[in-house]
Amino acid sequence: MIKNVLLTDNELTAYLNDNYDCADKTRALLAQQKDTWLLLQNGYSGLDNVKIRTFEFDDYKIKVQFNPGRIVSSSAKVDAKSINERKCFLCYKHLPSGQKSILYPNDYLILCNPFPIFNEHFTLPNVKHVSQNIETSFYQFLMFAKDLGRYYTIFYNGPGCGASAPDHLHFQAGNKYFMPIDTDYDQVKISQGTLIKETGKLKIYFVDKYPARFFSFESSDIEILQKTFRIFLKAFSELSTPGEEPMMNLISSYEENRWRVIVFPRGKHRPSYYFAKGDENILLSPASVDMGGVLITPLEKDFCRITKDNIIDIFQQIMLTNEHLEYIKKSLIENT
Numbered sequence: 233m234i235k236n237v238l239l240t241d242n243e244l245t246a247y248l249n250d251n252y253d254c255a256d257k258t259r260a261l262l263a264q265q266k267d268t269w270l271l272l273q274n275g276y277s278g279l280d281n282v283k284i285r286t287f288e289f290d291d292y293k294i295k296v297q298f299n300p301g302r303i304v305s306s307s308a309k310v311d312a313k314s315i316n317e318r319k320c321f322l323c324y325k326h327l328p329s330g331q332k333s334i335l336y337p338n339d340y341l342i343l344c345n346p347f348p349i350f351n352e353h354f355t356l357p358n359v360k361h362v363s364q365n366i367e368t369s370f371y372q373f374l375m376f377a378k379d380l381g382r383y384y385t386i387f388y389n390g391p392g393c394g395a396s397a398p399d400h401l402h403f404q405a406g407n408k409y410f411m412p413i414d415t416d417y418d419q420v421k422i423s424q425g426t427l428i429k430e431t432g433k434l435k436i437y438f439v440d441k442y443p444a445r446f447f448s449f450e451s452s453d454i455e456i457l458q459k460t461f462r463i464f465l466k467a468f469s470e471l472s473t474p475g476e477e478p479m480m481n482l483i484s485s486y487e488e489n490r491w492r493v494i495v496f497p498r499g500k501h502r503p504s505y506y507f508a509k510g511d512e513n514i515l516l517s518p519a520s521v522d523m524g525g526v527l528i529t530p531l532e533k534d535f536c537r538i539t540k541d542n543i544i545d546i547f548q549q550i551m552l553t554n555e556h557l558e559y560i561k562k563s564l565i566e567n568t
Contacts (some may be wrong), residue, residue, distance in 0.1 A: 272346045374484065
C-alpha cells in the first residue's frame with residue numbers, strides 16, 4: 233500500500249518551522265531521510281568527493297562534475313528489452329527499504345534522490361506506472377515549479393534524453409542557481425539569443441549561440457504558457473518520429489510570480505564519444521542538468537581530459553538541426 237512509503241506531518245514536525253509550505257516540507261523530507269536512510273546518507277557522503285572544473289565562455293560558463301555516484305544513471309540501458317526485464321525503481325511498491333516520500337496533489341510523490349548531483353536533489357514520480365509524457369503533464373510540471381520554486385528548479389528528461397526510467401512519468405528538482413543556466417540566463421538570452429515574440433503576458437526567446445540551443449518562454453499566466461508549449465510541441469512533432477514524443481529536456485523556475493521555461497529540442501540521445509573505443513571514449517549521457525551547464529562525468533579519466541572543444545562538439549552532435557529549429561521558431565512567431 234502507498235501509505236507504507238508516506239511520511240506523516242507528525243513524522244516531519246521535528247524538521248519544520250511554523251507556517252511551512254510545500255517547499256519547506258520537501259526540504260524537511262530530505263533532512264528526515266538523511267537521518268534514517270543509509271543509502272541516502274552514503275549518496276550524500278559521496279558528494280564530498282565530487283570535483284568541479286569550470287570552462288569560461290563569452291557571457292556564460294560550463295561546469296564539468298566528476299561524480300562517480302552517477303555511474304548507474306549515465307550508463308543506464310534504456311532499450312525496451314532492458315526496461316521490461318527490470319523492476320521499476322520509481323514505483324512506490326518497489327522502493328528500497330528506508331525510502332519514504334510525501335504525497336503531492338494530483339497523484340505525485342516527492343522522493344529524495346539517493347544518487348544526488350545537487351546538494352538537495354529530488355525525484356518527483358507519478359504514483360501510477362505511466363510513461364514519460366510531457367504533453368499530458370506539462371501543467372503539473374509548471375505547478376511543481378511554482379510550489380517548490382522558493383528553493384528549487386524543476387527539470388524534465390524526455391524518453392531517450394537522459395531519463396533512466398522513461399517508462400515511469402517523473403520530474404526532478406534541485407537547488408536553484410546550481411546550474412549555470414540559472415545564474416547566466418538573463419545575460420545569455422540577450423547576448424547569445426533573440427527575443428522572437430512578445431505579447432502582453434508572454435516573452436519567447438530563441439538562443440542559438442549557446443552550446444545547447446534552446447527556446448525559452450516567460451509568463452505569469454499558466455494558460456498562456458500551456459498554449460505556447462502546445463504550439464511548440466505541435467511544430468516539433470511534425471519533425472519527429474510519428475507516435476513518439478519529440479526529444480527534449482525542460483528546465484523551469486518560478487520567481488516574482490513568473491515562470492521561466494527553457495526547452496532544449498534534441499535530435500540525438502547520446503554523442504559519438506559515448507560509444508567510441510579506447511582513448512576517444514567519454515562516458516557522458518547528456519540530460520537536463522548537462523544542458524543547464526553542468527556536465528556529469530562518472531569516470532575521473534573523462535573529467536580530467538575533457539576539453540572546451542569536446543564540450544562544444546558534444547552539444548552540436550545531440551542538438552536539433554538549424555533547419556528544424558528555424559521551422560519551430562517560425563511556428564512560434566506566427567501562432568502565439
